[in-house]
Amino acid sequence: xxxxxxxxxxxxxxxxxxxxxxNERLPLLLDExxxxxxxxxxxxxxxxxxxxxxxxxxxxxxxxxxxxGVREYWIADWYKQQVEVYRREQASLKLVxxxxxxxxxxxxxxxxxxxxxxxxxx
Numbered sequence: 001x002x003x004x005x006x007x008x009x010x011x012x013x014x015x016x017x018x019x020x021x022x023n024e025r026l027p028l029l030l031d032e033x034x035x036x037x038x039x040x041x042x043x044x045x046x047x048x049x050x051x052x053x054x055x056x057x058x059x060x061x062x063x064x065x066x067x068x069g070v071r072e073y074w075i076a077d078w079y080k081q082q083v084e085v086y087r088r089e090q091a092s093l094k095l096v097x098x099x100x101x102x103x104x105x106x107x108x109x110x111x112x113x114x115x116x117x118x119x120x121x122x
Contacts, residue, residue, distance in 0.1 A: 014061060017076075018044035020110070039069040041109050046076045062086065066093040072109055081121045 021029055021040035029038040043065055045057045057075055065073050066088075073086040073093050082100050085107075086093040099105055105115045 014064065016043045016061070017046045018042075020044075022109075039065065039071075041071045042074070042107070043070050043072075044074045044076065046078065049079075062093060072107055074105075076120060078121065081117070083117055083120065 019036065019040040020042040021036075025041060029036050029040065031037045043061075045061060047054050047057055062073060066086075069088075070093065071088045075084040075086075077083070082098055083105060084095060085097040085099065085105070087096045087108075088094075089096075099117045101118045101121070103117045105113075105117055105120075107113060
């Protein structure tokens, strides 16, 4: 399986767990070799164990995705069984919701998408 890597620049390459780009935007993001070189609309990270990994996803990647124009960033925390939803407000990604087992995940960039948080962690 190929990871959805994003090549933002020489020192800003990342491999998120999931990316989503609309059919309209995807051609603008791909280089001649088929690499993602721009910000998809949605990036999802599943936290890996360890404080260093958590800090990278919550701070460094959040800052990078925010600066590069990602519209929405979800951080799934398996241990706490919660999803943090960051959305672009003005020029940066802001935490708009922390969703727990009884909540539903939806997004304005994914019309008709709805998922129970409990389903993500079973």
